[in-house]
Amino acid sequence: MTDGLNRRQFLDGAAVTAAAGYVVSRGAALAQDSPNDKVVVGVMGLSRGKSLAQRFSQQPNVEVKYVCDVDSDRAAAGAKVLEDAGKTTKPIGDFRKMLDDPELDALVCAAPNHWHAPATILACSAGKHCYVEKPCSHNANEGELMVEAARKNKSIVQMGTQRRSSTSIQAAMQFMWDGGIGRVYHSTSWYGNVRGTINKGKPAPVPGHLDYDLWQGPAPRVPYYDNRIHYNWHWFWQWGNGELGNNGIHALDLCRWGLQVEYPIRVVSAGGRYRFDDDQQTPDTHNVAFEFEGGKSATWDGLSCNRHSNDFVTFYGETGSLVVDGGGNCRVYDEKDKVSKEFKGNQGDVEHITNFVAAIRSNDPKSLNQEILSGHKSTLLCHLGNIAHRTGRTLNCSSENGRIMGDEKAMAQWAREYEPGWEPQV
Ligand SMILES: NC(=O)c1ccc[n+]([C@@H]2O[C@H](COP(=O)([O-])OP(=O)(O)OC[C@H]3O[C@@H](n4cnc5c(N)ncnc54)[C@H](O)[C@@H]3O)[C@@H](O)[C@H]2O)c1
Secondary structure (H helix, E strand, C coil): CCCCHHHHHHHHHHHHHHHCCCCCCCCHHHHHHCCCCEEEEECCCHHHHHHHHHHHHCCEEEEEEEEEEEEEEHHHHHHHHHHHHCCCCCCEEECCCHCCCCCEEEECCCCCHHHHHHHHHHHHEEEEEEHHHHHHCCCCHHHHHHHHHHHHHHCCECCCCHHHHHHCCCCCHHHCCCCCCCCCCEEEEEEEECCCCCCCCCEECCCCECCCHHHHHHCCCCCCCCCCCHHHHHCCCCCHHHHHHHHHHHHHHHHHHHCCCCCCEEEEEEEECCCCCCCCCCEEEEEEEEEECCCEEEEEECCCEEEECCEEEEEEEEEEEEEEEECCCCEEEECCCCEEEEECCCHHHHHHEEEEEEEHHHCCCCCCCCCCCHHHHHHHHHHHHHHHHHCCCCCCECCCCCCCCCHHHCCHHHHHHHCCCCCCCC
16 A cells, blocks of 8 residues: 555564564554555456456556566557556566565466466565465465465455355355255356367467566476467466366355355366367366265366356255356246246456455455455365366365375375476465
8 A cells, every 4th residue: 555554664664573572463554544545456467467457447546557468469458458548557577576566565466377376475475465366276285375375474365256256146145045945965067168179289489579488487397389378278287277277166166155165075077188189188078076074065067168058056955946157147946946036246356356455455354255265275176176087086185174185196286396496485
């Protein structure tokens, strides 16, 4: 915040007061700020990030000081969109420059998945808050580290599963938790699309407008191919998490939220690459199932190559069911399977950002609709589903933390190798 103490000044001050034997909570220092104080953010990764930058810039008294992309064409395009709307911003290529800026309050990370945890952890260590896109991590270990980094630095970290802030879904969930469909014991979820082939790629010169070294960042170096950047990295384990970590996370997060469950105790997977013989590694057809303590379960069916799919998320209770569509509209069905109630609404895109900015102003991580610990638990369902798929095994997990029990081979996929020098450190 630019009025009162900014975060860097507070941290410096905290170091001084700690050395002098005082304990000052960050909340106490930031209490000098009012709800109207300016919040300064920088956005990293400008495809999804371009629309996030626009939405942040439309929030009252929020400045998008930087738009950052390692593709200079995208950085320029991101800046132009804001400038056309009458805003001032700086296009940059290296996000570490904004973390060095004492005026910056928060990083908004919409870079590819392999960047989410390392960038968030660097942001927290620099005394910043972070809005990090879904899935919050590339692997399970990183999610645990992100929670640790947020706690250690007292950072406000929100994962970008925006439906958590949808007013219609919130109202429908409350109706369900109040007994509207009886005891809820199961949920199913779906995603369908008609994605094409990415063909077989060829090694190629790196385009002049792309800093491929910084694009790879924490991921071990591999040669540049002509069919992976942008977007298709989602289908390579090196950087992405397949459709499960791309669209499955949105639906499974709602399942976990509605069922009021934390970590699964059993995970199974079926599926494969059935449609195209190309370079993609992640399944194009994928079913995952999760069992939780207390007699509850959830499934997700992902069809990347067929759009005919079922409802986004359905909850099953003893006296009815609740359907949530992808747009945030909800319908309740009674025991005779007749619609008995509807909640019309929104996907929560703007509301999720408003919630994050308000949490910064009140310095209250508990007011976040998708705090990083909750984001990690939902993302973990995707990592476990992918590990079950890649090992071909049923995973038995601890209800305390989701860790895989009695299977070293599966647990070996809990973490990743890093490019030397880029290992996340909390
Ligand atoms: N919440 C949502 O509804 C939603 C929607 C779309 C995408 N996403 C998430 O946003 C993320 C990005 O997805 P996308 O579809 O925009 O991918 P994309 O590949 O189209 O765009 C990613 C951008 O990040 C840039 N980038 C890579 N490394 C960078 C770095 N070190 N610094 C700055 N920029 C860097 C790339 O150059 C590229 O422009 C993914 O994690 C995805 O899951 C979320």
